Amino acid sequence: MHNISAAAGTGRENPRKRILFLSAVQLHPALKNDTIKRLHKRSAFTGRAGYIFKERSENAMPNEYDNDVFFSQYARMNRSKGGLAAAGEWHQLKPLFPPLEGTAVLDLGCGYGWHCKYAADHGAARVLGIDLSEKMLAQARLKNQDEIIQYRLCALEDYEYPENTWDIAVSNLALHYIEDLAQVFQNVWRTLKPGGTFLFNIEHPVFTSGVHQDWIYDEDKTPKYWPVDDYFRPGRRVTRFLGCEVVKQHHTLTQILMGLLGCGFVLEVVEEVQPSGEMLQLPGMQDELRRPMMLLVRAGKHV
Numbered sequence: 461m462h463n464i465s466a467a468a469g470t471g472r473e474n475p476r477k478r479i480l481f482l483s484a485v486q487l488h489p490a491l492k493n494d495t496i497k498r499l500h501k502r503s504a505f506t507g508r509a510g511y512i513f514k515e516r517s518e519n520a521m522p523n524e525y526d527n528d529v530f531f532s533q534y535a536r537m538n539r540s541k542g543g544l545a546a547a548g549e550w551h552q553l554k555p556l557f558p559p560l561e562g563t564a565v566l567d568l569g570c571g572y573g574w575h576c577k578y579a580a581d582h583g584a585a586r587v588l589g590i591d592l593s594e595k596m597l598a599q600a601r602l603k604n605q606d607e608i609i610q611y612r613l614c615a616l617e618d619y620e621y622p623e624n625t626w627d628i629a630v631s632n633l634a635l636h637y638i639e640d641l642a643q644v645f646q647n648v649w650r651t652l653k654p655g656g657t658f659l660f661n662i663e664h665p666v667f668t669s670g671v672h673q674d675w676i677y678d679e680d681k682t683p684k685y686w687p688v689d690d691y692f693r694p695g696r697r698v699t700r701f702l703g704c705e706v707v708k709q710h711h712t713l714t715q716i717l718m719g720l721l722g723c724g725f726v727l728e729v730v731e732e733v734q735p736s737g738e739m740l741q742l743p744g745m746q747d748e749l750r751r752p753m754m755l756l757v758r759a760g761k762h763v
């Protein structure tokens with residue numbers, strides 16, 4: 461699975477191959493970080509990558525969470541150390557969970573597994589957390605183990621979404637890494653049982669269409685405004701996050717909400733996250749009231 465197969469071409473004949481090449485490089489434990497970075501640059505930004513590696517996923521986008529530098533920064537974030545209570549969205553997301561007692565819960569992009577454990581602790585009968593990152597799953601197995609939770613290394617794009625299987629699908633801050641969001645929505649619709657709930661938190665379109673996902677600053681480095689550009693051009697955005705170049709996918713509000721409605725979902729709740737009163741005391745948090753960063757949606761399969 462981790463084999464580097466061969467220097468087999470440029471990938472130009474199929475743009476997706478360049479992307480696949482990145483995710484495979486990230487997965488290869490023997491590659492040093494600087495090598496990974498150099499290869500990233502060549503492939504993602506100049507398109508001149510000269511190698512094709514065996515890839516684990518046919519469809520997934522590159523995932524920075526297995527990059528050592530990125531992962532170690534992510535591990536320092538409050539949400540990684542403090543779990544749900546330290547996550548800026550939790551005060552709004554928590555009340556949106558449907559009753560969990562006896563349910564089967566699927567977590568898409570589960571990361572450290574905080575939401576899986578929350579579901580287990582609140583009576584879920586069975587939980588499956590899937591994620592593309594080995595490093596994130598290693599933390600999930602360490603910090604959020606439970607006999608009813610299963611963690612599985614799998615891209616959202618590759619999961620089989622068995623029909624009428626889950627009562628609840630939850631996804632926190634993973635869907636803005638998905639290029640074909642409409643396809644994931646359709647798959648979630650299929651895999652939910654009738655009456656099931658899809659609850660997710662995705663980076664807000666105002667945030668994902670932010671230029672480099674950063675403020676424009678004045679001379680004394682105070683954020684002046686949040687620049688939005690190319691809003692109606694969905695797709696790939698290269699951003700800087702935790703000191704690394706990270707590829708995210710911008711989806712417009714229409715695509716997100718109409719995508720759900722088009723599958724047959726009923727929109728039950730749509731909320732934009734604002735910091736809690738407590739969080740507002742933390743440095744820099746007042747600026748989070750100047751533009752939305754996260755969009756919460758609860759959608760039901762009311763059939």
Ligand SMILES: C[S@@+](CC[C@H](N)C(=O)[O-])C[C@H]1O[C@@H](n2cnc3c(N)ncnc32)[C@H](O)[C@@H]1O
Pocket residue numbers: 520521523525568569570571572573574590591592593596614615616617631632633634637638
């Ligand atoms: C910001 S973290 C959120 C983790 C977790 N849901 C939470 O809220 O703590 C995003 C997660 O999405 C995962 N991810 C990104 N792209 C993915 C994909 N295509 N398939 C599965 N997981 C993916 C990353 O590996 C990472 O664990």
